[in-house]
Amino acid sequence: MSIFIIFTMITFVFFLVSFKHSKPYPRLPPGPKPLPYIGSIITMLRNKPTFRWIHRLMDEMNTKIMCMRLGNVHVVVVTDPKIACTVLKEKDEIFASRPDCMSGYLASIGYLNTALAPMSDHWKKMRKILATEILSVARHKWLQNKRDEEADNLLRYIYNQCETNVAATKGVVNIRIIAQQYTSNIIRKIVFGCRYFGKGRVDGGYGDEELEHADSLLTINENLFAFCLTDYFPWLRWITDFDGQEKIIRKAICNATKYQDPLIDERIQQWKDRVRTEKNDLLDVFINLEDPGLDxxxxxxxxxxxxxxxxxxxxxxxxWVLAEMINDPMIFDKVIQELDSVVGKDRLVQESDLVHLNYLKACVRESFRLHPIAAFNIPHVPSRDTTVGGYFIPKGSHVLLSRLGLGRNPDVWIDPLTFNPERHLNNGDNKVVLTDHNLELLSFSTGRRACAGVLLGSTMTVMLLARLIQGFTWELPHNEPHVDLNESLQKLSKAKSLLAVAKPRLPHHLYPKVE
Incomplete structure (x- = not known):
């Protein structure tokens, strides 16, 4: 309470100064009436989580674009695909920068990465490197054997839980844990060439090091651009970590990098000493980049x-896909029929099969629409004053496209809260893709700041689901009639991890065995 009183007193002094010199803006998008200087900060602090408060306000005001002032920052939220296209397509060059925020600065090690760096020559350099050297189609093919190893390891681990170790597990698998294990294993394998930071487990599961590393990455993501007070009052960082977010994110970054950075330093030295002479993974590629090279x-x-x-x-x-399909067996059966028709049951599904699995990809696309991982994309910042949807958007605003609002927009989607993969098969196109450049859903975004890893992300997601469904039948534990589809209050993940009983559905010789 004392910190809040100090904050109020300081902001009152700033208000006296700023009010005297303030100038009226042209017509901004509708939004809550701001207090002088502090804007809607107090209301925001009283209505956590912030993303739910914002969407509630937009529903109450019946608007698809809203502007709220937090300190001296105008935060503009968009839920309409046409307005979103204006931002990311028509005026992409104007909106191509990122905000200068505490969480972004720390997570990017001072804006040295690509996703969080403001528009600059450094960003252009990093983006080009990603596109041509790291996440290109050729590099994707070069790394396929490593992804294949982790797809096999996924089956190995689940098979062990429901066959070899069934007495202890009763065949019950935590889908959230194995899905996170699979995705983190893949990125470790293609970057560092290894599945584990430590010894790992014989059955292919997480070790303590991998669990801490993954938890740290999740914590960083949850706190990126999470409406931290110091993002709107930067001078507060020199006084106090008002809401504790800086401490949380610093600790998580430390826990993640303590596993990564020593491997990077060691590998750099190996190349300097010529102990290592052949490229085997992305770390080797990064180290050997030329014109420009990276430090x-x-x-x-x-x-x-x-x-x-x-x-x-x-x-x-x-x-989310598995949870929805377990509750709707008809959808589940269609995916199984497609897999059995395209792949069969005498071999494992491979990446080359994914292009033909349109119904399965429609399920993934529908989950991106209905159940995004985050409410908003990373903020875009206009480099100059502009207009969007007939409204004035000041230079330096934080423009947020709502994944939630776009994907669940009732003006675009019929019965938007219902999981219905069929809606993605009615466009006359036989090829289902996970991106949407019309921004009626926001999966990998578009424009200059679109995700550079669309191919990798799409492959990982579809392959994970395909292996889970082809390899096993999934049922709820005894006495559970249906899956609870409630969202967590603080974020958009399921409130409870999905637990399901796995049973092999393929000939036993197809499952990779524990080595």
Whole structure:
């Protein structure tokens, strides 16, 4: 309470100064009436989680674009695909920068990465490197054997839980844990060439090191651009960590990088000493880049960026898909029939099969629409004053496209709260993709700031779901009639992890055995 009183007194002084010099803006998007200087900060602090308060306000005001002032920052939220297209397509160049925020600065090691860096020559350099050297189609093919190893390890681990170790587990599998394990294993394998930071487990599961690493990455993601007070009053950082977010994110970054950075330093030295002479993974590629090359800090920042981007989106998506399909056996049966028709039951589904699994991909796409991992995309910042949807958007505003609002927009989607993969098969196109450049759903975004890892992210997500469904039948534990589909209050993941009983549905010789 004393901190709040100090904050109020200081802001009152700033209000006296700013009010005297304030100038009226042209017509801004509708929004809550701000207090002088502090804007809607007090109301925001009283209405956590902030993303639910924002969407509630937009529903009450019946608006698809809203502006609220937090300190001296105008935060603009968009839930209409046409307005979103204006931001990311028509005026993409104007909105291509990022905000200068505490969480973004720390997670990018001082804006040395790609996703969080403001528009600059450094960003252009990193983006080009990602597109041509790290996440290109050729590099994707080069790394396929490593992804295949983790797809096999996924089956190995689940098979062990429901066959070899069934007395202890009763065949019950935590879908959230195995999905996160799969995605984090893949990114470790393609970056560092290893599945584990420590010894791991014989059955292919997480070790303590991998669990701490994954939890740290999830914590960082949950606290990125999470409406921290110091993002709108930067001078407060020199006084206090008002809401504790800086302490949380610093600790999580420390826990994540203590596993990554020593491996990076060691590998750099190996190349300097010519102990290592052949490229085997993405770390080797980063180290050997030329014109331009990267220093150690840039490599560390970009690898953390890749780790953060890879872990939670695919795993969250697949957990929701399985939960929805268990509650709707007709959808589940259609996916199984497609897999049996395209792949059969005498071999394992491979990445080359994914292009033909349109109904399965429609399920993934529908989950991206209905159950996004985050309420908003990373904020866009206009480099100059502009107009969007007939409203004035001041230079330096934080523009948020609502994944939740776009995907559940009743003006776009019929019965938007219902999980219905069929809606993605009625466009006359036989090829289902997970991106949507019309922004009626926001999966991998579009424009200059679109996710550079669309191919990797799409492959990981679809392959994970395909292996889970082809390899096993999934039923609820005894005495559970249906899956609870409630969301967590503080975020958009399921309130409870999905627990399901797995039983092998393929010939036993197809399952990779514990080595």
């Amino acid at each position: 150690a800090q840039e490599i560390k920042a970009q690898i953390l960026d890749l780790m953060l981007a890879s872990l939670d989106n695919a795993s969250n998506n697949v957990e």
